[in-house]
Amino acid sequence: xxxxxxxxxxxxxxxxxxxxxxxxxxxxxxxxxxxxxxxxxxxxxxxxxxxxxxxxxxxxxxxxxxxxxxxxxxxxxxxxxxxxxxxxxxxxxxxxxxxxxxxxxxxxxxxxxxxxxxxxxxxxxxxxxxxxxxxxxxxxxxxxxxxxxxxxxxxxxxxxxxxxxxxxxxxxxxxxxxxxxxxxxxxxxxxxxxxxxxxxxxxxxxxxxxxxxxxxxxxxxxxxxxxxxxxxxxxxxxxxxxx
Ligand SMILES: Nc1ncnc2c1ncn2[C@@H]1O[C@H](COP(=O)(O)OP(=O)(O)OP(=O)(O)O)[C@@H](O)[C@H]1O
Ligand SMILES: O=c1ccn([C@@H]2O[C@H](COP(=O)(O)O)[C@@H](O)[C@H]2O)c(=O)[nH]1
Numbered sequence: 001x002x003x004x005x006x007x008x009x010x011x012x013x014x015x016x017x018x019x020x021x022x023x024x025x026x027x028x029x030x031x032x033x034x035x036x037x038x039x040x041x042x043x044x045x046x047x048x049x050x051x052x053x054x055x056x057x058x059x060x061x062x063x064x065x066x067x068x069x070x071x072x073x074x075x076x077x078x079x080x081x082x083x084x085x086x087x088x089x090x091x092x093x094x095x096x097x098x099x100x101x102x103x104x105x106x107x108x109x110x111x112x113x114x115x116x117x118x119x120x121x122x123x124x125x126x127x128x129x130x131x132x133x134x135x136x137x138x139x140x141x142x143x144x145x146x147x148x149x150x151x152x153x154x155x156x157x158x159x160x161x162x163x164x165x166x167x168x169x170x171x172x173x174x175x176x177x178x179x180x181x182x183x184x185x186x187x188x189x190x191x192x193x194x195x196x197x198x199x200x201x202x203x204x205x206x207x208x209x210x211x212x213x214x215x216x217x218x219x220x221x222x223x224x225x226x227x228x229x230x231x232x233x234x235x236x237x238x239x240x241x242x243x
Contacts, residue, residue, distance in 0.1 A: 005229030006157055008047040008123060010150035011038070012143060014162040015053035015084055017217045024056055026087045034161075035091035037223045038128060042097055046227055047123040049153055050130045051146040052088060054080030060138070074138030078105055081142055085132035086110060092128055099128040104136030104145070116152050123153065143201035151208050158210060159226055160197060161217030166234035167196050182243050183235040202236070212236040 013034065020027030042048050057080035060073035082103055089099045100122050103111035111132055112118070122129045134145040143160070150158045167189065168178035186206035190199055196214055205212055215222050215233030225232040 006046060006227055008155045009227060010146055010155040010158050011048060011050045012146035012158060012160045013050060013052045013217060015055040017163050019056045031087055031091045035095055038092060039095045039097050040224050041227050042128060048128055049123060051142050051149055052081055052084040053142040054084060057083060071138040078134045081134055082132035085130045088130055097128055101130045101132050104133035120153055141198050143197045147201040147204040150210055158212045160212060160214045163218060165216035165219060167194055167214050171195060181234050185239055186236060189236055209238060
């Protein structure tokens, strides 16, 4: 029995966070560090499932704006998330942690199909499960896939590991004066139009009472601290007081 606060978590990893200092793709050093941090968490007995974004390789919306058919661009984005999933699987398995990639798109040569009960069984056996292919539907994002899978597998929380260390009053990348919240409600994120996570994902979590913590995956040790229930990042939950 784990002495940690959460027993089963859904970790959403930003694709862009995998780039390190590069302009695109996967930085080997970054993905190896993230793999080590994930293993530290599974070593404590916490069950971990992961959804990875694809922004380091392909973002459908941007290509649609360039004139490409949106649905086709979105399928390319979903395929990019499968590539990131395989890269993470490789890094994690090299540390000796058994891992399964389940894809929402059928690519049976490289990944299992997504089967909810099978995913849960893998987790119970202590395997890391990586969900590739997003939701399998265009016009969605991997944030929404993370919320959906978290609900399906009965996770205790969605942990969004990204480039910033929480939810801010505005995007801290464009406004360094922005202030970070410690906690705030789903409705406050929606009403204030805070863009750290898309509205569909927030709404799905709100309607199903699934808490979210946004934290920096670039900060060494932050993942284990969040999982241990320490004060790290921003908690988005059902109560209405922000601070
Ligand atoms: N109010 C806000 N608070 C915090 N971050 C914000 C806010 N508004 C916008 N952001 C931006 O949202 C980004 C988080 O989204 P992220 O880059 O993880 O995107 P994603 O679509 O989930 O992942 P990917 O990189 O795979 O596409 C942060 O890097 C930050 O710049
Ligand atoms: O369910 C989904 C998930 C993703 N997409 C497409 O993939 C890219 C990459 O995902 P990010 O969440 O932006 O990292 C996304 O922009 C979509 O184009 C999708 O269509 N459906």
